Amino acid sequence: MRVIFNGELKSINDVPASSSGWLEGEGIFETVKSVGNKPFSLSRHIARAQSSAVALGITISNSDQISQGVSDLFAAVPHGLGMLRISFDNQGNWLAVHMPYAEQEKSCNVRMHPGAVTGDVHKRFPYTNRLEILEQARFAGFDDAIVVNGQGNICEGSVTNLIAKIDGQWVTPPTTDFVLPGIIRQILIENELVAIESIPADRLAEITSAFFISSLRLSHAISSIDSRPLHLSHAFGEEIKALAHKYSVG
Numbered sequence: 001m002r003v004i005f006n007g008e009l010k011s012i013n014d015v016p017a018s019s020s021g022w023l024e025g026e027g028i029f030e031t032v033k034s035v036g037n038k039p040f041s042l043s044r045h046i047a048r049a050q051s052s053a054v055a056l057g058i059t060i061s062n063s064d065q066i067s068q069g070v071s072d073l074f075a076a077v078p079h080g081l082g083m084l085r086i087s088f089d090n091q092g093n094w095l096a097v098h099m100p101y102a103e104q105e106k107s108c109n110v111r112m113h114p115g116a117v118t119g120d121v122h123k124r125f126p127y128t129n130r131l132e133i134l135e136q137a138r139f140a141g142f143d144d145a146i147v148v149n150g151q152g153n154i155c156e157g158s159v160t161n162l163i164a165k166i167d168g169q170w171v172t173p174p175t176t177d178f179v180l181p182g183i184i185r186q187i188l189i190e191n192e193l194v195a196i197e198s199i200p201a202d203r204l205a206e207i208t209s210a211f212f213i214s215s216l217r218l219s220h221a222i223s224s225i226d227s228r229p230l231h232l233s234h235a236f237g238e239e240i241k242a243l244a245h246k247y248s249v250g
Contacts, residue, residue: 002076004069004096007061009076012097021097022125027089028052029125033101033216034082037074040215040248042067044183049088052122060088066096073098083216087125101216107223107232108143108212110157112204117147119155119178127159134158144212146225153177154199160212160220161185163194165233167206171197184213187247188240209233211240218244 005015016024030045039045046063053060060066070084073096083101088094113133137145137158145158155173156162161182163172172188173179174196188194199207209231210222219240221232 001097001099002073004073006093007065007069009072015095016093017095021085021095021099022127023087023089023093023095025089025091027058027087027125028056029085029087029123029127031123031215032084032086033218034074034079034084034098035245035248036080037078037082038248039070039074039084040244041183041187042070044186044247045086045215048123048181048183049086053088056090056122058088058090059092061094066094069094069096104217104220107221109224109227110144110146110222111137111140111142111226112201113137113145113147113158116150116152117155119147119149119180121175121178121181123180130159148201149178151177152201154201154204155179157212160214160217163188163211163213164199164207165209165231166199166203170194170236171199173197173199182213183215184218184240184244187243188213191243193239193243209236211237213240 001012002009003012028049030049032042032045033040046066077098079098079100081101082098084098086096133145146162147155149155155177156179163170172185172194175181177198212220219237221237222230223232224230
């Protein structure tokens with residue numbers, strides 16, 4: 001697999017990374033959807049990474065260098081539908097990989113993850129704790145999980161943001177509940193399609209419809225929570241996807 005490492009096209013075997021495209025050590029990362037070999041909202045992802053880098057004391061390249069590296073990578077490793085991951089370690093290295101991606105067509109049956117989870121406003125790696133939540137849910141017979149923070153508020157999915165419909169209003173938890181400031185989440189907020197509101201876990205039964213949202217899935221309908229059926233809001237899901245496509249370039 002060919003990758004971009006510190007701005008240069010290299011083989012994955014020649015850089016300090018796993019075969020699945022994760023840099024060694026610790027750092028921050030961005031995951032970006034590509035369609036027709038074009039990344040969605042790349043500038044927003046780079047800006048979020050730069051903001052996290054400043055907060056965490058990580059040195060990363062400037063936006064022009066990163067964008068050029070992504071352009072070089074897409075020329076060398078094209079995909080009609082892909083996943084771009086750009087990671088920045090705490091030693092000043094950065095890696096970009098472009099891999100094929102398959103859409104998740106079916107709605108998902110989810111469970112509430114047992115036990116409180118400490119969230120993070122920064123997208124950090126290693127990402128094993130989040131992937132383990134997803135794997136545990138699947139082992140239990142579900143597609144994914146919703147997590148609750150130490151204050152008893154519903155936060156997000158295992159690897160996604162969450163929006164939920166309560167009393168006829170679409171809401172998403174605030175970052176003060178330690179949720180990631182996701183790109184699709186921010187676009188929905190800017191377009192006044194969702195309100196920011198904490199969701200105490202004791203209001204779970206009031207959720208009538210819900211989606212996981214992320215830069216990869218865009219909108220992924222939740223059909224049930226702990227086996228309680230939810231209404232599938234297909235039209236709103238398509239509206240989210242259309243809005244994401246509007247912001248697809250840049």
